[in-house]
Amino acid sequence: xxxxxxxxxxxxxxxxxxxxxxxxxxxIQTITTIILAWFLLPEDFGLMAMIAVFFAIGNSLxxxxxSQALIRKKEIDEIDYSTAFYSNLVLGLLxxxxxxxxxxxxxxxxxxxxxxVLVRVVGLVVIINSFQLVQVADLTRKLNFKIQLKVTMPSVxxxxxxxxxxxxxxxxxxxxxxxxxxxxxxxxxxxxxVNKWRPSKDFSVESLNEMFGFGSKLFVSGLIDTVFQxxxxxxxxxxxxxxxxxxxxxxxxxxxxxVAQLTEAxxxxxxxxxxxxxxxxxxxxxxxxxxxxxxxxxxxxxxIALVVLAEPLFSFMLKEDWLPAxxxxxxLCIAGLLYPLHAINLNILKVKGRSDLFLYLExxxxxxxxxxxxVSVQFGIFGILVGQIVGSVLAYIPNSxxxxxxxxxxxxxQLKDFIPTLVISITMGGVMYFIGLLLPLGDxxxxxxxxxxxxxxxxxxxHLLKMPAQLLMLQLIKEQYLKKS
Numbered sequence: 470x471x472x473x474x475x476x477x478x479x480x481x482x483x484x485x486x487x488x489x490x491x492x493x494x495x496x497i498q499t500i501t502t503i504i505l506a507w508f509l510l511p512e513d514f515g516l517m518a519m520i521a522v523f524f525a526i527g528n529s530l531x532x533x534x535x536s537q538a539l540i541r542k543k544e545i546d547e548i549d550y551s552t553a554f555y556s557n558l559v560l561g562l563l564x565x566x567x568x569x570x571x572x573x574x575x576x577x578x579x580x581x582x583x584x585x586v587l588v589r590v591v592g593l594v595v596i597i598n599s600f601q602l603v604q605v606a607d608l609t610r611k612l613n614f615k616i617q618l619k620v621t622m623p624s625v626x627x628x629x630x631x632x633x634x635x636x637x638x639x640x641x642x643x644x645x646x647x648x649x650x651x652x653x654x655x656x657x658x659x660x661x662x663v664n665k666w667r668p669s670k671d672f673s674v675e676s677l678n679e680m681f682g683f684g685s686k687l688f689v690s691g692l693i694d695t696v697f698q699x700x701x702x703x704x705x706x707x708x709x710x711x712x713x714x715x716x717x718x719x720x721x722x723x724x725x726x727x728v729a730q731l732t733e734a735x736x737x738x739x740x741x742x743x744x745x746x747x748x749x750x751x752x753x754x755x756x757x758x759x760x761x762x763x764x765x766x767x768x769x770x771x772x773i774a775l776v777v778l779a780e781p782l783f784s785f786m787l788k789e790d791w792l793p794a795x796x797x798x799x800x801l802c803i804a805g806l807l808y809p810l811h812a813i814n815l816n817i818l819k820v821k822g823r824s825d826l827f828l829y830l831e832x833x834x835x836x837x838x839x840x841x842x843x844v845s846v847q848f849g850i851f852g853i854l855v856g857q858i859v860g861s862v863l864a865y866i867p868n869s870x871x872x873x874x875x876x877x878x879x880x881x882x883q884l885k886d887f888i889p890t891l892v893i894s895i896t897m898g899g900v901m902y903f904i905g906l907l908l909p910l911g912d913x914x915x916x917x918x919x920x921x922x923x924x925x926x927x928x929x930x931x932h933l934l935k936m937p938a939q940l941l942m943l944q945l946i947k948e949q950y951l952k953k954s
Contacts, residue, residue: 498648499726501629502719503786505644508636511715511790517645518718519579519706520588522699523571527564527595529695531557532602534688537819538680539606551668552676554603561599568592579706583642591646597653603668604660616663624655690831697835701853704846713850720797724775728768728805754876757813758886759941764809765887766938769894770927772802777901777923778916785912800854807861810887814868817875826871834864890938897927 506514535553539545572588608617632648640647706714775782776799783795818827838860845856872878901923910918931939 497625497629499722501632501648502722504633505636506719506787506791508633509641509644510712511719511794512711513642513645513715514718515706515711515714516581516583516587516642517591518702518714519581519711520575520584520591521718522696522703523568523575523588524591524594525695525699526692527568527592528598529688529692530564530567531561531595531599532688532691533557533560533681534685534691535680536602536606536609539603540610545610547669548671548673549676549680550603550607550666551671552673553606553680554668555672556677556681557599557602561596564595565592568595581711587642587646591649594649594653597650597657601657601660604657604664604666607666608660608664620656620659620663624652624659627655628652690828693828693831693835697838700838700842701857704842704853705850708846709850716791716794716797717850719791720794720801723798724772724801724805728772728802728808753817754878757817757872757876757878758882761810761813761883761886762890762938763941764813765890766931766936766942768809769806769887769890770897770923772806773894773898774901774920774923775799775802777898777905778920781912781915785916796851797854800851800858804854804857804861806891807865810883811861811864811868814872817872817878821875823871823875830867830871833867837863889934889936893927893930893934893936897923897930900926 502514533556535557539549539553569589569592572585572592575588576582576584605617628648628651631651632644635644635647702714702717705717779795779798779802780792783792783798815827815830818830841856841860841863842853845852845859848855866880869880869883872883873880901919904922905915905919908915908918928939
């Protein structure tokens with residue numbers, strides 16, 4: 470196996486391990502959320518959603534792009550690692566102090582005094598996470614995602630058990646807070662046990678300037694992205710009741726189980742792998758074409774199937790209190806279809822070291838989001854959700870624009886690589902919907918039978934049409950099997 474094929478194999482296998490880690494972690498969290506929904510009120514989830522943006526901002530400040538800079542750096546030494554570690558600790562403490570001081574303002578903004586203590590307690594997660602950032606970057610740089618799965622499993626399970634137990638005993642929103650704190654602490658402790666890297670006493674201002682010079686632009690763009698990813702929750706929380714925020718937050722968490730986690734898995738693996746070949750434009754284009762084909766092959770049918778199965782899924786798993794969240798989930802799934810394409814195109818800019826363009830694009834897109842939100846909010850929550858769909862479609866144009874310049878991967882080529890998969894996925898959804906109308910099935914039977922029929926239709930259609938993504942995945946599975954045997 471030549472070096473290009475070896476890297477491709479490591480990248481795809483790494484993506485699989487990372488996706489397993491992501492899907493396991495978020496899968497357990499989602500299952501836990503569903504169980505918690507039997508004990509908690511939508512309002513409890515709404516309170517957590519309302520402070521999520523501030524917690525995410527604290528994490529972004531703590532990171533400040535150092536993890537991405539460490540992963541991308543061609544030549545790295547102990548001083549770089551230690552410099553990033555101490556920088557993250559200081560930034561993590563600073564971020565928490567800012568959260569602590571701003572807690573009264575946040576509570577006043579939402580006109581809910583309960584948020585004062587919640588912000589100050591949940592903010593401790595930022596300090597805890599600052600101890601694990603370099604450990605994760607080190608393992609990611611080595612493409613060692615198997616160990617990360619081993620760390621995730623016990624920490625997520627343990628925190629889930631504690632959260633469910635607390636909810637059953639009547640602790641309300643504090644069971645969600647405990648879940649976050651325990652998960653972060655357990656994962657950090659396990660990273661320090663399984664990974665042997667330890668910081669030295671060295672600190673380099675030169676290394677700090679170099680990494681921050683690259684990472685700072687990613688930090689600012691990431692900060693903007695964090696605020697705007699949560700801007701819908703901020704607006705809903707400000708204008709509507711916490712219960713409606715809870716519906717939105719719950720639906721968003723279900724949607725992200727597939728789309729956000731798979732995309733993050735692809736980004737985490739492809740970024741360090743492709744950074745090693747950042748000067749080979751032809752190879753980068755070939756890799757990215759395959760990545761887009763594989764990711765859309767998985768994400769598109771999952772999102773469309775979730776649109777069809779949303780109502781029986783909620784009816785089967787949740788109390789009637791949560792049924793109003795069904796259309797939220799359906800619209801969010803449609804809005805999330807293009808999310809992987811946005812992220813993959815932006816990854817090209819990071820691999821090429823163009824964090825300045827990355828930041829520029831974020832500013833342009835967020836201005837577009839503001840304009841769409843100003844119009845859509847006039848039509849209530851569902852207007853806001855439809856606005857997200859419109860914004861996702863429009864954002865694809867600037868996100869994919871620089872792929873033409875960087876790796877000569879034009880928009881028509883990209884469309885050719887994913888439109889057939891989208892058409893097959895939509896057709897699958899239509900088939901599932903009409904078969905569901907013909908068969909009188911209960912909720913569980915509907916999920917099982919219609920879900921299975923949709924899967925068979927999708928796989929067989931891809932097989933008959935000899936779709937490249939399915940052939941590539943079969944090839945990789947075969948290579949992995951031969952390697953083990």
